[in-house]
Amino acid sequence: MEKKKVLVTGGLGYIGSHTVVALAESGFEPVIIDNLSNSDPSVTDRLQDILGYRPFVYLEELRDRKTLLEIFKEHNFHGVIHFAASKYVGESVSNPLKYYKNNVDGICSLISVMLEYDVKSIVFSSSCSVYGNSEEQPVTEDMFRYYPPESPYGHTKQIGESMLEEFSRAYGLKCFSLRYFNPAGAHPSGSLGELPDRKESNLFPLMCRAAVDPEYQLTVFGKDYETPDGSCIRDFIHVCDLAEAHVRALDVLEGSKESYYQILNIGTGKGTSVLECIQEFSRSNDIEVNFKIGERRKGDVVKVWASTDKAERTLGWKTKRGLDEICKSAFTWYKEVKKL
Numbered sequence: 297m298e299k300k301k302v303l304v305t306g307g308l309g310y311i312g313s314h315t316v317v318a319l320a321e322s323g324f325e326p327v328i329i330d331n332l333s334n335s336d337p338s339v340t341d342r343l344q345d346i347l348g349y350r351p352f353v354y355l356e357e358l359r360d361r362k363t364l365l366e367i368f369k370e371h372n373f374h375g376v377i378h379f380a381a382s383k384y385v386g387e388s389v390s391n392p393l394k395y396y397k398n399n400v401d402g403i404c405s406l407i408s409v410m411l412e413y414d415v416k417s418i419v420f421s422s423s424c425s426v427y428g429n430s431e432e433q434p435v436t437e438d439m440f441r442y443y444p445p446e447s448p449y450g451h452t453k454q455i456g457e458s459m460l461e462e463f464s465r466a467y468g469l470k471c472f473s474l475r476y477f478n479p480a481g482a483h484p485s486g487s488l489g490e491l492p493d494r495k496e497s498n499l500f501p502l503m504c505r506a507a508v509d510p511e512y513q514l515t516v517f518g519k520d521y522e523t524p525d526g527s528c529i530r531d532f533i534h535v536c537d538l539a540e541a542h543v544r545a546l547d548v549l550e551g552s553k554e555s556y557y558q559i560l561n562i563g564t565g566k567g568t569s570v571l572e573c574i575q576e577f578s579r580s581n582d583i584e585v586n587f588k589i590g591e592r593r594k595g596d597v598v599k600v601w602a603s604t605d606k607a608e609r610t611l612g613w614k615t616k617r618g619l620d621e622i623c624k625s626a627f628t629w630y631k632e633v634k635k636l
């Protein structure tokens with residue numbers, strides 16, 4: 297039987313590449329479009345090593361409508377997972393135009409071509425950054441409806457959610473907006489993960505660096521927040537658990553005959569402080585992390601973790617991997633990619 301093809305925009309990126317693997321493992325055929333603006337061509341080779349075959353990869357710009365039309369003509373897509381976006385909060389403050397152009401135009405271009413080819417199912421990468429600073433924890437999907445965004449990046453995710461909700465109603469699309477919490481960790485093979493040395497790194501690549509580079513010290517931004525140990529609290533989710541949620545989401549959309557729109561939190565439901573995270577990283581990898589306490593960083597949310605009830609109910613999915621697995625896999629990948 298022919299495999300169902302799924303277009304993965306941004307499929308050479310961190311979360312996209314892990315989702316490509318999860319899709320292939322579940323019997324789908326992923327087709328990637330990525331303009332390499334925040335990824336490396338070597339990811340295709342790495343995917344080939346894991347999958348045992350070379351996936352279809354178009355090194356193209358998502359907003360180029362002509363290219364997109366050709367790709368849709370070439371493949372009969374069952375659905376789309378839309379990761380391609382610019383994602384750096386700080387950069388979005390200094391260059392908001394880049395963010396509105398890429399993240400909002402990207403959705404318009406994609407949806408218009410999907411409609412032309414009658415492809416109805418789409419899973420959209422949203423973010424817990426849409427919750428801003430909420431007093432109540434864990435956050436539930438309906439707790440917020442458009443707080444002032446913390447950054448232009450967060451605003452583009454709010455806009456994306458609204459657009460997709462309206463498009464679902466108007467054009468009969470079937471859509472999930474998945475609000476990711478803090479993806480971390482890497483594929484168990486050690487050959488796929490979050491590329492280090494990006495513009496604004498997440499905590500894990502920086503912790504890895506602080507563990508091996510004597511010249512580098514990790515800064516923990518603030519130890520005077522109203523949390524048990526004074527550092528910020530996040531909900532760290534293993535990237536492979538996150539990837540699997542996308543596959544479930546596509547299955548659920550397939551089962552729906554009518555237009556459909558749902559927002560789901562994709563996290564573990566457990567808050568971990570930055571200091572606890574450093575401690576667990578040291579413990580599970582048996583290595584010291586060189587860090588110092590710095591000033592609070594502007595724009596950081598104090599604490600956020602997910603209520604996962606709705607995702608568990610809707611997708612029949614929950615996370616399987618713990619923080620120790622996140623820490624170990626992140627470090628194994630870091631050493632592999634840095635050839636240490």
Ligand SMILES: NC(=O)c1ccc[n+]([C@@H]2O[C@H](COP(=O)([O-])OP(=O)(O)OC[C@H]3O[C@@H](n4cnc5c(N)ncnc54)[C@H](O)[C@@H]3O)[C@@H](O)[C@H]2O)c1
Pocket residue numbers: 305306307308309310311312329330331332333334335356357358359378379380381382383398402421422423424476477478479498
């Ligand atoms: N990583 C996180 O912490 C996090 C948290 C919440 C939400 N998200 C969202 O999840 C999605 C994926 O995140 P990620 O961490 O894998 O990011 P990433 O930067 O690693 O991956 C995004 C990929 O999209 C590609 N891309 C960007 N714009 C494109 C365009 N116009 N045309 C074609 N390709 C394009 C990039 O080259 C990159 O490979 C993003 O939408 C991001 O905003 C990420």
